[in-house]
Amino acid sequence: MSHLPQLILLDLDGTLYIGNQPIPGAIAALAQLRERGIALRFITNTTTKSQDELVAQLRVMGFQLHADELISAAVAATLELRNLQQQAARPLRIWPLVADAIKTDFTEFIWDEKKPDYIVLGDIGDRWDLHLINRLFNVMHSGAELIALHKGRFWQTSEGLKADIGFFVAGLEYVSSKTARIMGKPNRDFYRLVLDSTKVKAENALMVGDDIDSDVGGAQLIGIKGCLVKTGKFRQVYFEQSDIKPDYVIGSVAELLTAIA
Template identity: 45%
Template sequence: MPKLSLIQGILIDLDGVLYVDSNVIEGAVEAIAEIKRRGYRCRFITNTSTLSAASLHDKITRLGFDIDEREIVSATRATLIYLEQFGDPVCHLLLADDVRRDFERFRQSDTQADFVIVGDIGDRWSYPVLNRVFRLLTGGARLIAVHKNRFWQTEQGLQMDIGAFVSALEYASGQQATIIGKPSPDFFRAALTELELPPKRVAIVGDDIDSDIGGGQNAGLIGILVKTGKYRKAYADASRVMPDLIIPSVAELPARLPIEIAGS
């Protein structure tokens, strides 16, 4: 396809594209090694908010990928950068315990806050938790969602993600959440800034046709959908998003990319 000849950099989603939980997608390690060997600039992007930056990098390394921690652009990292512009805000954190470590620099409160930060807390969701956040929001706190994914792929199958809880809080409080991760245009712009490339020179590789591909294309990127992770044919067929390319898995990506990088 003509667009692929323009690619100099690639944004690659993690969960569902390189691995599912602790299971590596067949051929993914070798594919990433080959893409980097050819000289493509890469960043590895994720909405995952269950692991701290250090834990996420440790997991990726243990799974066999040669990826530097600086190459990972996570929604939680973007959330930290977003909050830093407000100086010393008071935060109420709905985050996994491991991720909370990355937010220790901020003051925290359960009763009065400037921001409520919503991420993945697993089975800790309950009516009392939602009602506490509702009171904070109606008391003046601003709602920040690390992401707003509908569902994600686990070893047990698809699992509901935090998007529905964020929507419930928006509806009850009358407040629109600030969404930090994919498909936020700001998230993709931040990743592009790190690559130091214009959007037309960058591809997004993901398993979520709306968040990954749709979000990336809205930011001007080339969208490559893989049929692994949360990909479901019926869901993809029903989406208004039209990927530039659909491939069985990331393992096939090197064969679809030019051997010589444009402009090299």
């Protein structure tokens, strides 16, 4: 990059921290970026915590940020539902199958598990079972559309890699012959939403994350450069097999300024 980006988009879990532990050097690295006048946006597919909880979690770990600098997939879904409701010219009925922590994000809509217009699907942990899958299938077969807060394949935990909700989203798409609306990364509209919030053009932005598919690949789809960090879910074999070519590959976010300067 011949000049520093005006905007840097940062993934959270696996990029800035793992569990409740900041990646070594991450806090200082972000402070250096701010000193250079670079705008920051924290973007995440995490759907088990509300926006306020995520901001508080980052601050407790020592990161400095304003609440409006964090944009989550749940926020994007709320905006999308408002647009759909406006187009429908009537109140929308939704089934918010999401973590309890973010259910309050959807209280402006009518909740209906029997005949919803849209199922809003997020992370629900161990609540998945065959009975629930069949309920969802039948509701979709009767006309409901699916909004997925993201379609992640897997994620890094303190206990190792775990399959993500993309497993269930893809399965529901297959059995219903429908295509879900994906709200979080790598959705193009999600990245455009972030760019619009800053008035920065794609070519002047950089995405930094540990997921070569949704972080780097998703950003590159709309012209944002992508930087892959070798922390979190990064796996060398998966990286080598991918068709996606990051603009930068660094050991961790601590090396970011050195790499792009």
